Structure formats: structure tokens, C-alpha cells
Amino acid sequence: MPRDFPQPTADEIETLIHSQLHLEGPLLPIFHLLQESFGHVPETAIQPIADALNITRAEVHGVMSFYHDFRNVPAGRHVVKICRAEACQSMGANALAEETLAKLGLAWHGTTANGNVTVEPVYCLGLCACAPAVMVGETVHGRVDGAKMDAILKEAGA
Amino acid sequence: MKIYVPLDSAARALGADQVAEAIAAEAAKRGVDAEIVRNGSRGMVWLEPLVELETPEGRKGFGPLLPSEAGQVFDGDGAKALGLVDELPWMAKQTRLTFARCGIVDPLSLAEYEALGGLSGLRRALGMNGEAIVDEVKLSGLRGRGGAGFPTGIKWDTVRLAHASQKYIVCNADEGDSGTFADRMIMEGDPFTLIEGMAIAGLATGATKGYIYSRSEYPQANAIMRRAIEIMREAGVLGAKVLGEGPAFDMELRVGAGAYVCGEETSLLNSLEGKRGVVRAKPPLPALEGFMGKPTVVNNVLSLATVPVIFEKGAQYYADFGLGRSKGTMPIQIAGNVKYGGLFETAFGMELGTLVNEIAGGTASGRPVKAVQVGGPLGAYLAPEKFGTPFGYEEFDRKEALIGHAGIVVYDDTTDMLGMARFAMEFCAVESCGKCTPCRIGAVRGVETIDRIARGDASAIPLLTDLCETMKDGSLCALGGFTPFPVMSALKQFPEDFATTAKEAAE
Ligand SMILES: Cc1cc2nc3c(=O)[nH]c(=O)nc-3n(C[C@H](O)[C@H](O)[C@H](O)COP(=O)(O)O)c2cc1C
Ligand code: SF4
Ligand code: FES
Numbered sequence: 001m002p003r004d005f006p007q008p009t010a011d012e013i014e015t016l017i018h019s020q021l022h023l024e025g026p027l028l029p030i031f032h033l034l035q036e037s038f039g040h041v042p043e044t045a046i047q048p049i050a051d052a053l054n055i056t057r058a059e060v061h062g063v064m065s066f067y068h069d070f071r072n073v074p075a076g077r078h079v080v081k082i083c084r085a086e087a088c089q090s091m092g093a094n095a096l097a098e099e100t101l102a103k104l105g106l107a108w109h110g111t112t113a114n115g116n117v118t119v120e121p122v123y124c125l126g127l128c129a130c131a132p133a134v135m136v137g138e139t140v141h142g143r144v145d146g147a148k149m150d151a152i153l154k155e156a157g158a
Numbered sequence: 159m160k161i162y163v164p165l166d167s168a169a170r171a172l173g174a175d176q177v178a179e180a181i182a183a184e185a186a187k188r189g190v191d192a193e194i195v196r197n198g199s200r201g202m203v204w205l206e207p208l209v210e211l212e213t214p215e216g217r218k219g220f221g222p223l224l225p226s227e228a229g230q231v232f233d234g235d236g237a238k239a240l241g242l243v244d245e246l247p248w249m250a251k252q253t254r255l256t257f258a259r260c261g262i263v264d265p266l267s268l269a270e271y272e273a274l275g276g277l278s279g280l281r282r283a284l285g286m287n288g289e290a291i292v293d294e295v296k297l298s299g300l301r302g303r304g305g306a307g308f309p310t311g312i313k314w315d316t317v318r319l320a321h322a323s324q325k326y327i328v329c330n331a332d333e334g335d336s337g338t339f340a341d342r343m344i345m346e347g348d349p350f351t352l353i354e355g356m357a358i359a360g361l362a363t364g365a366t367k368g369y370i371y372s373r374s375e376y377p378q379a380n381a382i383m384r385r386a387i388e389i390m391r392e393a394g395v396l397g398a399k400v401l402g403e404g405p406a407f408d409m410e411l412r413v414g415a416g417a418y419v420c421g422e423e424t425s426l427l428n429s430l431e432g433k434r435g436v437v438r439a440k441p442p443l444p445a446l447e448g449f450m451g452k453p454t455v456v457n458n459v460l461s462l463a464t465v466p467v468i469f470e471k472g473a474q475y476y477a478d479f480g481l482g483r484s485k486g487t488m489p490i491q492i493a494g495n496v497k498y499g500g501l502f503e504t505a506f507g508m509e510l511g512t513l514v515n516e517i518a519g520g521t522a523s524g525r526p527v528k529a530v531q532v533g534g535p536l537g538a539y540l541a542p543e544k545f546g547t548p549f550g551y552e553e554f555d556r557k558e559a560l561i562g563h564a565g566i567v568v569y570d571d572t573t574d575m576l577g578m579a580r581f582a583m584e585f586c587a588v589e590s591c592g593k594c595t596p597c598r599i600g601a602v603r604g605v606e607t608i609d610r611i612a613r614g615d616a617s618a619i620p621l622l623t624d625l626c627e628t629m630k631d632g633s634l635c636a637l638g639g640f641t642p643f644p645v646m647s648a649l650k651q652f653p654e655d656f657a658t659t660a661k662e663a664a665e
Contacts, residue, residue, distance in 0.1 A: 024449075025450075026432060027432030028414070032413060062434055067415035068415065069374050069415035070415060085535070086535060086581070090568065090570075090573065123334065123336065123418060124333075127168050128336060128491070128499070129168060130206070142172045
């Protein structure tokens with residue numbers, strides 16, 4: 001489903017952060033929740049997180065930047081993740097990825113001009129027995145060839 | 159009539175949802191009262207979507223089914239009819255202990271779980287003290303299925319004997335190795351068995367809180383697992399008193415954020431605490447100072463999910479399977495360029511070549527097998543000359559290889575092994591936690607050095623060998639320490655792929 005994310009208010013950010021504070025080690029759950037709600041972890045959330053957890057802004061940034069998943073700007077409406085790991089490579093994933101990026105005129109992590117599709121690499125989706133594998137949002141696709149990829153991109157509005 | 163259509167991610171990736179819709183429509187059209195159960199996968203991914211029809215003789219399979227072929231299930235026959243699923247050679251050749259229920263039950267039906275032996279292990283463990291539980295696990299010979307193969311019972315004993323106000327059971331579900339998907343299949347197809355295993359670990363060690371650390375790449379597994387935890391809690395299996403009579407044990411699921419290194423247990427613990435997923439030096443062992451500095455069992459999904467059947471059938475029953483010090487069964491995952499890919503659980507000891515050529519049926523492309531990589535991105539490549547190696551920890555170790563999480567990825571003869579070696583270094587560079595120089599910088603140098611070789615510079619080959627030695631000796635964890643396995647195994651066995659002039663240098 002395409003999602004256009006609302007601009008977060010300071011109150012909303014506070015509420016989300018505080019909903020996770022009862023957890024042991026709440027920082028990753030906070031990042032996930034913010035990203036789920038707003039499509040990214042907004043810069044305006046960094047200070048409130050630091051305050052709530054009694055750590056520095058630098059520490060919050062440091063943790064966030066360690067993980068490939070967290071974004072500081074929203075991605076396109078659909079994120080198309082193409083598996084680059086070994087089992088998918090054995091079934092032609094490299095060529096599939098190259099063709100896809102060339103067709104869209106993008107590099108990895110790039111977003112189409114209409115804002116509909118961001119293409120990202122992923123290292124294994126656990127679909128290694130039906131490679132090459134692709135995930136769009138939470139929808140998975142196996143044995144993806146050029147034709148299947150075209151259909152996936154079309155549906156995503158690339 | 160009762161019809162099973164898998165919800166497993168691999169089945170869905172191959173169209174299971176569309177098939178389920180077509181079956182519902184066909185039932186409506188024929189005016190048949192059909193109950194459609196979404197089960198886990200039997201593990202025969204090449205037959206997915208594999209639809210099953212319950213009959214008095216047993217479950218009959220239809221697959222790989224297209225939506226347009228839904229009618230065959232109702233006719234009970236057709237071009238995609240496979241007969242009794244349990245009698246298919248792939249199923250009949252297996253010994254399914256960890257995966258006994260996967261693909262058979264409705265993953266979230268506690269009644270079905272119990273009807274097929276679920277919770278009997280936990281009930282038995284409730285009547286034992288911590289030491290007796292640990293002894294049973296030791297006797298079973300169970301070794302960690304996450305990669306290192308450390309005896310599970312010994313790890314549990316360390317935690318059991320530690321004195322602390324709080325102890326934890328952490329399940330490592332960060333299945334990041336390419337070619338592996340057994341953890342995902344269990345979480346999607348038989349999640350209760352993992353919960354039961356963790357509860358038994360809690361009883362054994364005195365831990366009252368558990369965490370499953372899963373990955374963001376597995377959204378469905380995470381949703382099913384979360385629901386399964388709720389169901390177990392509502393049923394009183396988890397909570398203030400395990401099964402209404404034991405000590406407390408409860409758990410929750412956490413999701414990582416796309417870092418491969420977080421599968422390493424100490425990096426995982428840092429991540430769980432909300433820190434950068436940097437690897438910690440050992441000692442202290444996580445068993446003594448783990449999550450929040452407290453004694454913590456960290457075990458792989460398969461290690462924990464195998465515990466219930468050990469308690470249900472007895473440690474000796476389990477230990478009687480296997481080979482040498484590799485006891486019991488291993489859920490082997492066959493992937494990549496194979497005709498028959500999927501999950502095949504068997505006693506340790508089957509020869510690699512049997513798995514590749516007979517069970518997997520050779521390559522999907524129909525071309526000769528060039529090499530297989532066993533054990534994920536840190537595992538060695540094995541050329542067909544090594545296919546006589548029996549599947550076991552020590553047996554692979556002797557061949558400078560490892561079984562890891564038991565994923566086998568098959569490559570045909572079009573594969574460029576220099577490219578695969580380069581990828582191993584590139585992956586290490588991308589995923590390095592950054593703590594040690596040989597890994598962080600070495601992997602980047604490794605990519606550059608392999609590029610030099612690719613340009614025909616044979617003098618770079620000894621450099622690559624030296625670099626691999628440095629990474630092996632100077633890395634804190636196996637990401638930097640084992641990346642040389644795929645690199646060196648590719649170089650040694652396939653010198654012809656490392657430039658024409660390279661042959662003498664490699665020998
Ligand atoms: C880079 C790296 C990645 C790892 N990834 C995983 C993983 O995804 N799952 C896992 O269970 N173990 C993984 N391990 C092994 C763990 O560190 C640890 O040995 C294991 O979780 C212990 O559980 P076990 O004894 O049940 O195998 C990894 C190790 C390293 C060095
Ligand atoms: S070997 Fe690499 S991943 Fe492991 S601790 Fe060192 S830098 Fe981190
Ligand atoms: S390697 Fe691509 S899904 Fe596992």
C-alpha cells in the first residue's frame with residue numbers, strides 16, 4: 001500500500017517515545033515506531049529521545065546510524081528490496097539488480113522522480129530456495145525474472 | 159473438506175495467496191463447504207504453493223499449484239496431483255524431530271500443537287529440577303545450531319550456576335546467513351515449539367524473562383511469533399506461573415534493523431540494550447554478564463526449538479541419531495541453483511554429495527555443479543572433490559569448512575569464483591561493526607586486492623593470502639575472522655578463476 005506520511009508534531013513524537021519507555025532497552029523499539037509512523041526518524045525526535053533516555057544527542061545519532069534500516073528522510077512510497085546475497089546471486093540476482101537500476105536510471109538507495117519507488121539492496125530475505133528474491137513493503141516475491149520485476153515496478157508506480 | 163494452503167513466506171512469494179483465493183472461489187462455485195487452513199511449509203519449496211487435501215488415507219498434495227488449477231484439488235486429481243505428501247521421497251527420507259509439526263499444523267492452534275506432542279516436554283521438565291534439566295540437555299548432545307556448535311547443556315549450566323537477581327533467555331533469530339531460512343520456517347510454521355524451548359531453558363537456569371531478537375526482513379515471522387506469545391500467555395503457559403504451576407517465565411519479541419553483525423551474540427545483546435551493535439570482547443561470557451550485565455543464555459532458534467522434542471522423547475532417543483560428536487538431526491537448508499530446494503531434516507552424517515546431487519537433484523540450470531557454499535557468507539566453498547564429506551561439525555572442520563547454520567548454496571559452472579571471493583570481502587566491509595582494524599580496513603583492502611588480481615596482477619595473490627592470515631588472527635569475531643574461509647577456499651580450489659597467470663602462485 002502506498003503511504004504518504006504526516007508531518008510529525010512534537011506532541012506525537014513525545015507520545016510515541018513515552019509509549020516505549022517501560023521496555024528494557026527501548027531505543028530500537030522507539031526508532032522502529034517513529035519510522036513506522038512517519039516513514040523516517042525525524043531530526044526533531046533526536047533531542048526528545050536523548051532527554052527521555054538520559055543520553056547525549058551524539059549517542060542517539062550514533063546508534064541510529066549504525067543500523068542500515070533507519071532513515072533520516074522518508075523513502076519513496078514503495079521500497080523495493082532486491083536481495084544481493086549469495087543464494088540469489090547463484091540464480092542471477094546481480095544481473096536482475098543491474099537491469100532494474102538501469103531501467104529506472106537509479107543507483108542503490110535512489111528514488112524515482114515521481115517519489116513512488118526506492119530501490120535498496122538487502123542481504124537475504126530467507127527465500128533462498130526460490131531465488132532471486134524481492135520484497136516490496138511486506139510483500140515477498142520469489143524466482144523474480146525481468147518480466148516479474150516489470151510487473152512489480154508497474155504495480156508500485158515506478 | 160479441509161484444505162491446507164501454506165502461509166510460509168516462500169509459498170507466498172510463489173503465489174500461495176492467489177491460490178488460496180482461487181480455492182475459496184472454486185469452493186463457492188461448486189457449493190462445497192471447504193475449510194482453508196493456512197499452514198507452515200513442508201519445506202519442499204520447489205513444490206510451493208503446495209496445497210494439501212485432507213482425505214481418509216492421509217493428506218494429498220497438489221503442487222506447484224497455479225490459481226487456474228484450483229479445480230484439481232476438488233476433483234482430487236489432475237496434472238499437479240502428487241499423491242500422499244508423507245510418501246513423497248523428499249519427506250520419506252527425512253527424520254523430522256525439530257520440524258515434526260512444521261507444515262502440518264495450523265501454526266497458531268494450541269490445540270493442534272498439543273495434539274501432536276506439544277507441551278509434553280515442558281510438562282516433563284516442570285517435574286525436574288534445574289540440574290536434571292541441564293543434564294538431560296547435555297545427554298542429548300545438542301550443540302548450538304547458530305554456527306559455533308557449542309554444547310547447549312554446558313552453556314545452560316553456566317547460567318544456572320551463576321548467582322544473580324535476574325537472568326535472561328535470549329533467542330537469536332537474526333538469521334542473516336544467505337542460504338538459511340529454517341528459523342523463519344519454524345517461527346512461521348510452528349512458533350509454539352520455540353516458546354516451549356525457551357520456557358524449558360528458563361526452568362533450567364532460573365531465568366524468568368526471555369527475548370527473541372528477530373530481523374526486520376522477516377515481517378510475517380515476527381507477526382506470527384508475537385501472536386503466538388500472546389496465545390501462550392492467554393493460555394497460562396507463560397506468565398507468573400509457567401503452566402499454572404511453575405516459576406515465572408514471560409517473553410517478548412524484538413526486531414533488529416538490518417545489521418548482519420547483530421547475529422553475533424554480544425553485538426546482539428548490545429543491540430537489544432539499545433546500543434550500537436558493536437561486538438563485545440569475551441570474557442566476560444554472556445552466560446555470566448549478558449543482557450543488562452546479567453547471566454544470559456543466548457541460543458539460536460533451532461537449538462531452542464529442538465529442546466521440546468528432546469524432553470518429549472528423551473535425551474537418549476535424540477542422541478541416538480547422528481555421527482560422532484554431531485548428535486541428533488540437523489534441519490539442512492538447500493538453496494541457490496538447485497532443482498529441489500528447501501528444508502531437509504536428517505541425522506548428521508549424510509554426505510554432502512548426496513545432499514547436493516540426490517536430495518537437491520543437482521542444479522536448476524541443468525549445468526554441472528561448480529561449488530557449494532555451506533554455512534553462510536563466512537562458510538567455505540567446497541568443490542565436488544570434497545562432496546564425500548559427511549555432514550557433521552568435526553568432519554567439515556577437518557576440510558577447513560564449517561556447517562554453520564546448515565545452509566547449502568549451490569552454484570553452477572558459470573559462476574566466477576573470483577567474483578564470489580570479492581563479494582565475501584565486500585560483504586564483510588559493509589557489515590563490519592568497526593571495532594577491529596583487520597576486519598574494518600582489511601576487508602576494504604581485500605576488495606581492492608581482488609580487483610588487482612582480476613586485472614591480471616598475479617603479484618596481488620600472495621598479498622591476498624597474507625591479508626587473510628591477518629584477518630584470521632587479528633579479528634575479534636568470526637565476521638572478520640572467517641571471511642577468509644570463502645575467500646581462500648575459492649582461491650585454492652579455483653585458481654583458474656583468479657587470472658590465467660595466477661595458477662602457480664596459488665599452488
Ligand atoms: C557475524 C556473526 C553472525 C552471526 N549470526 C548468527 C545468527 O544469525 N543466528 C545465530 O543463531 N547465531 C549467529 N551467530 C553465532 C552467535 O554468535 C552465537 O554463537 C549463537 O547465537 C549461539 O547460539 P547457539 O549456541 O544456539 O548456536 C553469528 C556469529 C557471528 C560472528
Ligand atoms: S571482526 Fe569485524 S565485526 Fe567482528 S568485532 Fe572485529 S570489526 Fe567487529
Ligand atoms: S540469499 Fe536472497 S533470499 Fe536468501
